[in-house]
Amino acid sequence: MRTEIATLGEFGLIHRLTKNIELQNNSSIYGVGDDAAVLSYPDKEVLVSTDLLMEGVHFDLTYVPLKHLGYKAAIVNFSDIYAMNGIPKQITVSIALSTRFSIEDLDNFYEGLHLACKNYQVDIVGGDTSSSLTGLAISITCIGEVEKDKVVYRHGARDTDLICVTGDLGAAYMGLQLLEREKTVFQGEKEVHPDFTGKEYLLERQLKPEARKDIILKLGEINILPTSMMDISDGLSSELIHICSRSNTGCRIYEELIPIDYQTAVMAEEFNMNLTTCALSGGEDYELLFTIPIVDHEKISEMEGIKVIGHITKKELGSFLISRDGQEFELKAQGWNPLQAKKD
Amino acid sequence: MRTEIATLGEFGLIHRLTKNIELQNNSSIYGVGDDAAVLSYPDKEVLVSTDLLMEGVHFDLTYVPLKHLGYKAAIVNFSDIYAMNGIPKQITVSIALSTRFSIEDLDNFYEGLHLACKNYQVDIVGGDTSSSLTGLAISITCIGEVEKDKVVYRHGARDTDLICVTGDLGAAYMGLQLLEREKTVFQGEKEVHPDFTGKEYLLERQLKPEARKDIILKLGEINILPTSMMDISDGLSSELIHICSRSNTGCRIYEELIPIDYQTAVMAEEFNMNLTTCALSGGEDYELLFTIPIVDHEKISEMEGIKVIGHITKKELGSFLISRDGQEFELKAQGWNPLQAKKD
Numbered sequence: 001m002r003t004e005i006a007t008l009g010e011f012g013l014i015h016r017l018t019k020n021i022e023l024q025n026n027s028s029i030y031g032v033g034d035d036a037a038v039l040s041y042p043d044k045e046v047l048v049s050t051d052l053l054m055e056g057v058h059f060d061l062t063y064v065p066l067k068h069l070g071y072k073a074a075i076v077n078f079s080d081i082y083a084m085n086g087i088p089k090q091i092t093v094s095i096a097l098s099t100r101f102s103i104e105d106l107d108n109f110y111e112g113l114h115l116a117c118k119n120y121q122v123d124i125v126g127g128d129t130s131s132s133l134t135g136l137a138i139s140i141t142c143i144g145e146v147e148k149d150k151v152v153y154r155h156g157a158r159d160t161d162l163i164c165v166t167g168d169l170g171a172a173y174m175g176l177q178l179l180e181r182e183k184t185v186f187q188g189e190k191e192v193h194p195d196f197t198g199k200e201y202l203l204e205r206q207l208k209p210e211a212r213k214d215i216i217l218k219l220g221e222i223n224i225l226p227t228s229m230m231d232i233s234d235g236l237s238s239e240l241i242h243i244c245s246r247s248n249t250g251c252r253i254y255e256e257l258i259p260i261d262y263q264t265a266v267m268a269e270e271f272n273m274n275l276t277t278c279a280l281s282g283g284e285d286y287e288l289l290f291t292i293p294i295v296d297h298e299k300i301s302e303m304e305g306i307k308v309i310g311h312i313t314k315k316e317l318g319s320f321l322i323s324r325d326g327q328e329f330e331l332k333a334q335g336w337n338p339l340q341a342k343k344d
Numbered sequence: 345m346r347t348e349i350a351t352l353g354e355f356g357l358i359h360r361l362t363k364n365i366e367l368q369n370n371s372s373i374y375g376v377g378d379d380a381a382v383l384s385y386p387d388k389e390v391l392v393s394t395d396l397l398m399e400g401v402h403f404d405l406t407y408v409p410l411k412h413l414g415y416k417a418a419i420v421n422f423s424d425i426y427a428m429n430g431i432p433k434q435i436t437v438s439i440a441l442s443t444r445f446s447i448e449d450l451d452n453f454y455e456g457l458h459l460a461c462k463n464y465q466v467d468i469v470g471g472d473t474s475s476s477l478t479g480l481a482i483s484i485t486c487i488g489e490v491e492k493d494k495v496v497y498r499h500g501a502r503d504t505d506l507i508c509v510t511g512d513l514g515a516a517y518m519g520l521q522l523l524e525r526e527k528t529v530f531q532g533e534k535e536v537h538p539d540f541t542g543k544e545y546l547l548e549r550q551l552k553p554e555a556r557k558d559i560i561l562k563l564g565e566i567n568i569l570p571t572s573m574m575d576i577s578d579g580l581s582s583e584l585i586h587i588c589s590r591s592n593t594g595c596r597i598y599e600e601l602i603p604i605d606y607q608t609a610v611m612a613e614e615f616n617m618n619l620t621t622c623a624l625s626g627g628e629d630y631e632l633l634f635t636i637p638i639v640d641h642e643k644i645s646e647m648e649g650i651k652v653i654g655h656i657t658k659k660e661l662g663s664f665l666i667s668r669d670g671q672e673f674e675l676k677a678q679g680w681n682p683l684q685a686k687k688d
Binding site for chain 1: 379382396399401430438439469470474475478487492575590
């Protein structure tokens with residue numbers, strides 16, 4: 001089933017995409033349908049983060065279903081708000097798409113968006129839909145709230161702080177490798193379904209990531225306020241260097257402490273890749289990296305899903321990974337480079 | 345002079361684009377450099393509007409200098425906030441660009457952005473820069489403020505309200521026609537400069553539009569709160585139909601009252617186009633269209649730069665233009681269609 005978008009007309013399309021929206025947050029006063037959305041944040045500080053995703057650069061529709069893309073595009077933005085110790089409350093969604101896309105495609109994309117918004121209690125309050133000469137462009141802005149004295153920046157890490165990581169790392173990157181390998185199969189014959197048995201977790205981490213709302217809520221409950229925090233989108237190594245450079249510190253992390261899932265390890269072996277490098281530089285984990293004062297050690301060690309992987313040092317001691325056999329390797333930002341050369 | 349963007353690296357580029365930013369608004373607590381910007385709006389309501397501009401659809405770099413594009417991209421978003429009776433305070437700017445663009449191009453674009461932000465006292469608080477496979481994509485989100493009981497929506501027009509328009513209409517559209525005509529000249533020979541003498545106003549309206557901050561401030565001063573308001577981006581006719589449909593009303597506007605500049609009239613004559621059609625459906629004027637209670641007639645007639653062009657009626661009377669010779673023409677939304685068919 002394929003219906004051309006042009007058959008709906010502008011108003012028909014807007015109606016179709018927005019008719020099911022019911023605002024659920026008190027801070028959402030007025031949503032789609034006017035020149036701007038109206039929000040109210042009398043008692044909190046307002047967080048704003050934004051993202052522009054381009055087809056062929058940030059996503060590959062050969063193996064990413066549009067519903068998953070919609071879900072992930074929203075999650076990635078929620079993650080930025082959690083990384084400030086905030087709670088996302090609203091998003092605006094603008095997309096530009098070529099005639100290659102049908103109404104059904106748009107429906108799928110919005111289905112993913114709506115699902116993410118439902119799961120995280122976020123309102124869609126605005127945006128627009130227009131055309132593009134080639135491919136799909138998606139711009140999402142996320143607005144969230146945080147209590148005035150609870151904003152966590154990247155620059156607050158201090159000497160002796162513990163470095164913590166949530167979940168496990170490298171799985172989304174291995175999922176991407178897996179999908180890239182199967183891409184030719186997808187493209188060549190429609191009836192061939194590659195066998196992903198035993199690799200479901202890797203695919204899920206790549207195609208349907210989650211943001212760590214649970215961690216932010218738990219940290220609040222047990223009264224831990226991180227000294228610095230970021231979400232891990234470009235790889236642990238790159239983000240840690242960010243925090244150290246902004247905080248004017250160094251760090252020591254320990255290879256044996258980096259949390260890695262079993263499936264990630266199996267795939268790295270299969271691909272003949274260095275597992276630690278995948279975990280350090282893989283990217284798209286959307287886990288949280290944060291530092292806490294050493295006095296909070298006991299509290300944090302009781303929390304599930306958080307691993308202490310090292311500690312902050314004085315700046316002059318540099319930023320190093322200590323390998324299993326005790327060698328020191330300087331951390332480098334080998335994360336994904338959004339400015340890599342692309343042909344026009 | 346052309347320097348490849350890749351030579352700067354990601355951090356070098358971010359530094360170059362953000363080093364001159366000084367936050368000037370009290371509501372801007374923290375700007376670029378973290379996962380999200382931090383804002384504070386304890387006493388006002390927060391307005392959020394967003395825009396995604398695609399090369400080849402929303403702008404043509406053949407005749408639009410990048411500095412002007414930066415200026416206009418910001419202004420268009422400010423205009424949406426004024427159209428809610430608010431004041432823009434922050435923007436986030438995301439752009440994706442192919443290797444066709446150099447650092448100098450980016451500098452020019454940002455120069456225009458910064459100028460617009462300076463002129464309207466708006467802070468750049470976030471965004472990102474990444475690559476695209478083809479062309480340039482620009483996404484701007486604007487955040488503004490408005491007093492709680494002063495938000496003006498599209499849906500508040502009532503029978504007998506006066507319909508007001510600021511400035512003059514159709515000039516930006518005529519400027520576009522002019523540029524389109526000269527496009528071949530631009531493309532063919534670099535040394536040929538078309539003669540735009542006497543047409544400067546049309547070009548300025550197309551290439552360097554302004555948003556009507558002055559009108560919003562003045563209306564506040566003389567204590568007029570419009571019942572409904574929009575900015576005119578898709579053409580007067582289309583916007584008026586919006587207001588009537590959302591307000592459940594009809595309208596009568598008078599051809600002879602529509603404000604049109606002399607240069608616009610001369611160009612329409614030269615192009616053999618219907619002048620009123622240009623003013624009704626031209627688009628990109630970024631003037632304000634609003635309605636006021638009839639009791640405010642005297643106050644508004646004393647304000648410069650505002651013209652009363654008709655009045656709101658009951659819905660069943662329809663939406664009509666009364667021509668100079670007294671004929672009635674039903675208003676139609678012939679504005680620019682962002683979903684027009686484009687080839688992939």
